[in-house]
Amino acid sequence: MSRSPLPRIAVLSQLPKALTGIDGLDEITEGGLPQGRPTLVCGSAGCGKTLLGVEFLVRGILDYDEPGVLMTFEETAAELTANVASLGFDLVQLQTDKKLRLDHVHVDRSEIDEAGEYDLEGLFIRLGYAIDTIGAKRVVLDTIESLFSGFPNEAVLRSEIRRLFRWLKDKGVTTVITAERGDGTLTRQGLEEYVSDCVILLDNRVIDQITTRRLRIVKYRGSTHGTNEYPYIITEEGISVLPVTSLKLEHSVSNEIVSTGVADLDAMFMRGGLYRGSSVLVTGTAGTAKTTLGAAFALEACRRGERCLIFAFEESPAQLLRNMASVGLDLAPFVESGQLLIEASRPTISGLERHLVTVHKLIGRFKPQSVVIDPISNLVSVGSISEVSSMLTRLVDFLKVEGITALFTALIGSSHGQEMGEDGISSLVDVWIHVRDLEGIGERNRGVSILKARGMAHSNQVREFVVTAQGIRLLDVLVGPAGIITGASRLAQGMQEQAQALADQQETERRDRELERKRRVLEATIANLRTEFESVEEELRRVMSEEEERQLTLRQDRRQLGQNFSTRPAAGPNGSAE
Amino acid sequence: MDEEMWELRLYVAGQTVKSVTALANLKKYCEEHLKGRYRLEVVDLLLNPQLAEGDQILAIPTLVRKVPSPIRKVIGDLSNHERVLVGLDLRALDAY
The missing domain is CATH 3.40.50.300 (P-loop containing nucleotide triphosphate hydrolases)
Structure with missing residues (x-):
């Protein structure tokens, strides 16, 4: 057992679990599958039941050093080895290392006749032998339901399967039993009746042409577990069940x-x-x-x-x-x-x-x-x-x-x-x-x-x-x-601004010129006025001098006249009037 | 053809009632139908568990007819006379 020692109370209350090593599954099951007990994995074709089983074994061997037995009722050992080789599981090597045993149970009804009473002790012996030779802790029975097509006597078969699960439990091996999904029931042959510890349901849904696989834990006796349907996928490294993330908002932050x-x-x-x-x-x-x-x-x-x-x-x-x-x-x-x-x-x-x-x-x-x-x-x-x-x-x-x-x-x-x-x-x-x-x-x-x-x-x-x-x-x-x-x-704005500046400049220049012109006009006007003034002045001067002259002449005339009057009385109109 | 040697193998697990009955029944039939033309081997899987895989044994007891081919298997304590004969294809031989 590779489980770390837990506090005493936890040991008392907690069901011993075997870690599957499958991404995410251990989180949902809160520590793995029930140890030493059988777990039923059911699902329709193509869900990856076999793969889940194989991965459970391989991870058990590689990560937890728990040897495993895979008893397959459908695929031969060679087929299975080839199938999972693409996932990087080297079953051949594990077998040579005496960590894994593959046993293909083949039942062909056409070559078997029934004559009298029998039991399936042979299956027990084979399984027991396989478990004992490598000291297996984990067992996978891949679709034990195939037996139902091989043996006509269902009553015997059912009682033997019941006995088998009991026997596996007594042996203390953690078992995964895969089963095909039935119509309206979890498994076609009602195996869930016999496996009461843990039932995992795999589901394969096609929505909009895209397949989504989902996993749900239907029951897990003696333990709490995630109850949702969790999507899972089959990658090149095996099965991954989501979520693989924490569900809490607890991350630390950086100030950088x-x-x-x-x-x-x-x-x-x-x-x-x-x-x-x-x-x-x-x-x-x-x-x-x-x-x-x-x-x-x-x-x-x-x-x-x-x-x-x-x-x-x-x-x-x-x-x-x-x-x-x-x-x-x-x-x-x-x-x-x-x-x-x-x-x-x-x-x-x-x-x-x-x-x-x-x-x-x-x-x-x-x-x-x-x-x-x-x-x-x-x-x-x-x-x-x-x-x-x-x-x-x-x-x-x-x-x-x-x-x-x-x-x-x-x-x-x-x-x-x-x-x-x-x-x-x-x-x-x-x-x-x-x-x-x-x-x-x-x-x-x-x-x-x-x-x-x-x-x-x-x-x-x-x-x-x-x-x-x-x-x-x-x-x-x-x-x-x-x-x-x-x-x-x-750009337009730029051009507009440039044009505006140019226009502004031209306007300024125009104003300058206008001013100059005005100045010149005014100057000319001033010159004109001055000329006019001059001519007026001249005229005035002339008038004034003429007036002066006239006054002068008048005064002289008067004086002259006065002188003339005083010296000789003149005959004349003037003199006669005096 | 009827001179061919029959090879039969009976798988049992310890001396259970079924095993003992099966062996007794088998011997009886062989003496009746195959006198001198058969070889019978009894395999106790409790002693040799590794042999179970070879003949794909699940049910106990299982009788395997190795020769003549094809391989036939009859499971059970062989108490049903008719079924054993049909299963081993012995009746055809009788008619011959």
Whole structure:
């Protein structure tokens, strides 16, 4: 037993459990399957019942050093070995190591006749022998129900199966019994009657052409357990049951600031960047450079010496590298140095759960400090919005717990608003950057704004940005008469201003000339007036001198006349009158 | 063809009632129908559990007809005379 010693009370109250080693299952069962007891795993065809059994054994051997016996009633040992080899389970090696025994029980009714009383002691002997030779602690009976087609006497069979389960319990081996799902019952032959300790139901549902597998613990005697239906997937490393994340909001936070990869964008945040470990959502309509923003973020992370992981759901790694190189974001050296990993896959290639698990596994393996997922909105094509948002909730939680700074891009339709962001994960993310088309007169420009940034003040402006051959650059805010001006309007505004300046200058010059003209006119007028004045003056002078002269002449005449009068009385009209 | 040697193997698990009955019944039939033309081997799985896998033994007791082929199996204590003969294809031989 590899269980760590528990406090005394816990030992008393807790049912001993055997860890399965299967991702997530141990969390849901709160420690594994009931130890030394049988567990029934039922489900329809293609659910992975056999795989769950095999993985239970293999993990038991590899992780907990508990040898196991696999008794298969359907597949031969060789078939089974080949089938699980693709999952990296080397059954042959385990068998040579005497850790595992495979026993294929083949029942062919056509070659068996019944003549008298019998029991299935042979099965017990075989199983007992297999268990004893390797000291097995775990046993898997893969579809024991096959026996029902092999033996005509059901009554004997049922009592023998009941005895078998009892016997396995007495032997103290932890057993997994798989069974096919029946119509309206858990198992076709009602095996759940005999296995009362733990029943796990696997379910395989196809919704919108995409298969989702779900696991539910129907009962677990003597223990609490998760009661929900949990999605699980079969990966190349076995079964993974979700959630694989913590369900609590307990992650620690960092005060460190990291750059978004665009210096101008950093400046829009009061603290000059993002908090480390925060989740950033970049939403925008098609062609608004969301991917470029993501790549810039990734590149910056790599330049800081961090490891970064990009999940590309739209472009192949080569395409992404080429496209980003064209805008001056040269990611290739970091890919070569192993700092940057681009994982590209089509979203429709698998269900959401698988994507989530892929993301988890890769993050677990690669241990990045930054993650870019481009775009998450594509995942909607494989699930409904509610499913996607629940998946993203798990993902964001996981990333936060790991302290990974994450950037998600999401395409939002310009017509149907921002539902993806709003209903989806906007409440989960810490920073929401929105890039949009600013469509003006005959052109589109890109504008970026920060919708929210938890824990720091940020700019409220919609900044125009351009994607240049040297990366993303935000343009200075240009405020025109009708608000912020972008693109050609920006140019037009510039030209207009230039023209205005020119006009202003010309106006000034014109005024100068006008003044000059006026001055000249006035001066001319003044000259005229002066001339006129002069002539008037002259005239006046002339008149005045004439008058003087006349006065003078008059006085002289009078004097002369006086003199004449006094010397001789003159005959004349004048003299006669005197 | 009827001169062919029959090879029969009876799997038992200890000296249980069923096992003893089966062996007694088998011997009786063999003497009746295959006198001198059969070889009978009794395998006790309690002593040799590893032999159970080879002949795909689940039920005890099981009688296996190894030769002539094809292999036939009859399970049970062989108390049902008719069924044993049908199972081992002995009747055809009689008619021959």
